[in-house]
Amino acid sequence: MMRKMAVVLCLVLSMWAWLSGRGLSQIITNPPQQQVPCFFIFGDSLVDNGNNNGILTLARANYRPYGIDFPLGPTGRFTNGRTFVDALAQLMGFPNYIPPYSRTRGPQLLRGANYASGAAGIRDETGTNLGAHASMNEQVANFGNTVGEFSRFFRGDNASLNDYLSKCIFFSGMGSNDYLNNYFMPEFYATSSDYTARAFANLLLQDYSRQLTQLYSLGARKVIVTAVGQIGCIPYQLARFRSNNTRVRCNDKFNNAISFFNSGLRSLVQTFNNGKLPGSKFVFLDFYETSQQLYLNGSSYGFEVMDKGCCGVGRNNGQITCLPLQQPCEDRNKYLFWDAFHPTEVANILLAKMSYTSQSYTYPINIQQLVML
Template sequence: MYSVLNMSCLIKDKKINNILGVVGFIFLFICRCEAQTSQLAPCFFIFGDSLVDNGNNNGILTLARANYRPYGIDFPQGTTGRFTNGRTFVDALAQLLGFPNYIPPYARIRGNELLRGANFASGASGIRDETGNNLGAHSSMNRQVSNYGRTVEELRRAFRGDNGALSAYLSKCIFYSGMGSNDYLNNYYMTNFYSTSKQFTTTAYANALLQDYSRQLTTLYNLGARKVIVASVGQIGCIPYQLARYTGNNTKCNEDINNAISLFNSGVRKMVDNFNGGQLPGAKFVYLDSYKSSNDLVANAASYGFEVIDKGCCGVGKNNGQITCLPLEEPCDDRTKYLFWDAFHPTENANIIYAKQAFSSNSKSYAYPINIQQLAAL
């Protein structure tokens, strides 16, 4: 938490001092006396699907929810709606960024609580609005961006309409977006429910997703986002769900899906280059290669302590991947040895490793063109 003891750092900014007269505790977030805090950003805004959802789906009518045991079995607060046994990727990343608390779900915060950020992610969501409808209600990326727009309006009231001060504040915040997995798993490759595979080739579908995603991220930019992390889609052709379904002869993984998402991932990286190249002046985007990091973690599993890389710790059927973790099901005893928690989602240990690589790795194969620690320091 930013120190409240030394007010001298506030005197340098008259706008901030004016705001303090109305919302006295805002200085907890804006005061950037580096010697007195390890928090690297004043706020953290999160967009995504079940990989980073932390409870937004709890109160809606959907099968994509995780507000029951054994989900959260290793999380300090117990079951919260996180789709894993403990911390998610963004939970671990928030800790690395120095936040004293986890970023709360948008579904349960409003007003000045939004000053430290919000998690808008929703299980089953995608770039396309119809993605995930087979599982029930959810907040698509378009809805999440709209919710962030409402957040900006609430923050504008806290800043007494001072758009300059609000823009300066948001420019220091970290934004994370991880989308696309469900646009393949719960759309394009679910041919009994969706017609997109008949309407688009894999190349055309990737291009359609990229066009929509570029527009959505540009909207975030227009609403003040300047430090933005964009994660690619991981190696979802190799998750337990696919391993349980796929009957290919040459490989355990479904390389048809892996090849399709590689087209999308390549486009996301080019999009980040375009944004950084002047398309969105003043912004700095970081591309996280989740495909590379997930592939490397499997290849070097033993060095990280993982013994089981093809089965979920909790689930039903082949590879514990045919049906996801059921209420009150008994999970594996030692979660630290499993790469996957259930049919789709990594364990807490895997999430922590992914977060550390993205945060501080000097390899551009994980974070490009800079890592998250460097992004926060800009």
């Protein structure tokens, strides 16, 4: 594992030097021609772009300083600028950002929609401690409503509709909140006392398999699913163990627990690709490995602060997200994390670039190869 990481690191360091020379924003703002007709996104606050704005929840980011570096300001994205899927959409050549489902109807849906919701999880009860949200089950149901609208656009020609959807890219990033806002929150949920870490992972995978199969039945054929990142290394966790200004260790209990889910998800992708869902192609995106690379070797990517958020430092003072109108750090490009949970824009762009073309973080093919199928 260490030798593999060293090889990967050398490759990525070379890419970083090239990126630094040209500028990250230039690469993303000069995208290729649009490569797929539509892009559908499912997930949580890591990719939510405004679906939680109008509901009663603490998981909301439609106020400054969120969006401080985004052209449209605070839209509901849980970062200072673009999210991972914003950058990914640009790499696929989309001229505009994929809109949130909550504000998108009619022909606009033909190029895709973002169904993600902050605090959402695979399980329905996940994240209810923060208020309302759309769980994965609800997000899949919302996509079902979208397919119903599509039927009218295609005048009942299901063959043409299915052909259209088969060319689209589907992204699903779920599981983080099932640990952060469920399994490891015993004051609100009993799951950690009811299930071992392995049993809980199996439970999540059983539900997730059903949900992804439902997406398949609704027309999804080219699907990206992500591993849970190193949630034991986010500022929310590190703030608990920080003493003075020394670098602290990650929470191994968290990281070890999610390893059961991540390995099971990779196996599930293999099962789907080996004939369980004929005609589909699933790609496993290893966010655990990419987040580990950035955290352990952040200085090589130009980051100077890897264990604190640019605002909303962590749990020590009860602040986990940016406060309204809070003054964030001045140079966001030096920070890996924007707040206690979410990466900065520059980190999101790096993750998108690494995931799009590298074979080291995706299985069995990279995202660019999936797009070209």
